[in-house]
Amino acid sequence: MSGLREGWLQIVACFAEVQTLALLGLIYLLVIGPASLVSRAVRADFLSKRELGGPGSAWREADTRPPRLENVKQPF
Amino acid sequence: MNILGISCFYHDSAAAVLRDGELVAAAHEERFTRKRHDPDLPRNAVAYCLREAGIGIGDVDYVAFYDKPFIKFERILLTYLATFPRSLPSFTKAIPVWLKEKLWIPSVIARELGYEGEILFAEHHQSHAAAAFLPSPYEEAAILTVDGVGEWATATEAIGRGNQIEMVREIRFPHSLGLLYSAFTYYLGFKVNSAEYTVMGAAP
DSSP states (O other): OHHHHHHHHHHHHHHHHHHHHHHHHHHIIIIIHHHHHHHHHTTOOTTOTTOOSBTTBOEEEOOOOOOOGGGSSSOO | OEEEEEEOSSSSOEEEEEETTEEEEEEETHHHHOOTTOOSOOHHHHHHHHHHHTOOGGGOSEEEESSOHHHHHHHHHHHHHHTTTTTHHHHHHHHHHHHHTGGGHHHHHHHHHOOOSEEEEOOHHHHHHHHHHTTSSOSEEEEEEEOSOSSSEEEEEEEEETTEEEEEEEEETTOOHHHHHHHHHHHTTOOTTTTHHHHHHHOO
16 A cells, blocks of 8 residues: 555655746746846846946956944845 | 755755854764765754854854845745746646745754744855855955855845955846856756766866
8 A cells, every 4th residue: 555655755756846937937938038138228236247347357446345243144 | 153054945955053254063964964965954063063153052152144045035936926827837846845844944943943043145156156255264355156046136246354245246137147157067967966066077
């Protein structure tokens, strides 16, 4: 009986994997896709590829908060 | 004051315990599970560190996590937007882990470790800088960290003085020497986040 249950759980796990892939694929196509196309249309540069720190250098001033207690209490 | 440091859900999870600023114990989860580069919550490493320190989870004043997950998630989502449609395989692989664990670090730690106190989130490169500078014999030093990517930074310059670290400059994703190194690791047929040392060893 436990062998039957194990087999059933494996089948269900396969279904869950396929379902997850299908759902994420849909979200990617319906949310990320259009948002990406709009961002390209308005020439958004999310990765700041056009903004380099100086001629020939990617170094820029650190965009960071000091590691003080009040700054490390949030996960963002 | 007892602080439990945790790194997990990426690769090579680990834990460390500090008491009043002194390192008491540190351990790599893979040494207990025998699973190479084990990324799971380091339950065994945490248990070992607490045992070495002679304390229980209730004696821990703070748990410190090694990066800020929400900023990292923002960077990942924006990267998916910028690289549509090539990012589909990465999206379907990475998002389930984020939704299941990485966005819920406090809940996962509370549930799995029975910890009820505050959790602190240092920035990724501040963690690297602290790991390099604080155990060093130097009272003052310039600190250079070069990584694949943390939240947004991929390399940083900082100044360490006493127990303070001031971040000065950084290189931001997608510009990354570490990711370039990983790309070559992959190109040579090795596993990324694993065999970089092999590539380094193969260099003259």
